[in-house]
Amino acid sequence: MAQVHKYRVKMTCEGCSGAVEKVLNKHKDKIETFNVNLAEQQVKVRTNLPADEVLEIIKKTGKETEHISSSQGDL
Amino acid sequence: MAQVHKYRVKMTCEGCSGAVEKVLNKHKDKIETFNVNLAEQQVKVRTNLPADEVLEIIKKTGKETEHISSSQGDL
Numbered sequence: 001m002a003q004v005h006k007y008r009v010k011m012t013c014e015g016c017s018g019a020v021e022k023v024l025n026k027h028k029d030k031i032e033t034f035n036v037n038l039a040e041q042q043v044k045v046r047t048n049l050p051a052d053e054v055l056e057i058i059k060k061t062g063k064e065t066e067h068i069s070s071s072q073g074d075l
Numbered sequence: 076m077a078q079v080h081k082y083r084v085k086m087t088c089e090g091c092s093g094a095v096e097k098v099l100n101k102h103k104d105k106i107e108t109f110n111v112n113l114a115e116q117q118v119k120v121r122t123n124l125p126a127d128e129v130l131e132i133i134k135k136t137g138k139e140t141e142h143i144s145s146s147q148g149d150l
Contacts, residue, residue, distance in 0.1 A: 062094030
C-alpha cells in the first residue's frame, strides 16, 4: 500500500528544487505523486517504494537529504 | 589518454554548483580532476571516460546540461 515519505532536503534556490523535481519525474512510473517545497526544505513522496529507495533517488541530485517520517494517507 | 570535456550546466546558486561537485566526487575513481564554475555556468572534467558518460553523470543532478567540447591538455 502506498505511503507518504517525508524528507528534509537542503535546497537554496528554484534551480535546486527544480532539479529534485526533475529527478523524481524520471521515476514517475513508480511514484504516485510528490511535492517539493523549497521554503520548507521538504519533499513528500507518495509511492509503494520503501523510504530508503526514495532516499537514494533524491541523493542522486547531490543534495543533502534525510528521511523524516513515513505515514499512510495523502500528501 | 585523458581528455578535458567541457559542459554548459544550468546552475543558479552555490547549492546547485555544490550538488554538481558532490556528484562528480562520487566518481572520483574515474575522474582525474574537475572544475565547476557557477559564474560561467561551466563544468570541466579531465578523465579517460568518454564525453557522453560524463554527461550522464552530470544529468543525474537533474540540472540542464549539454556537452560543449572536448580537448587534450589540462583544465
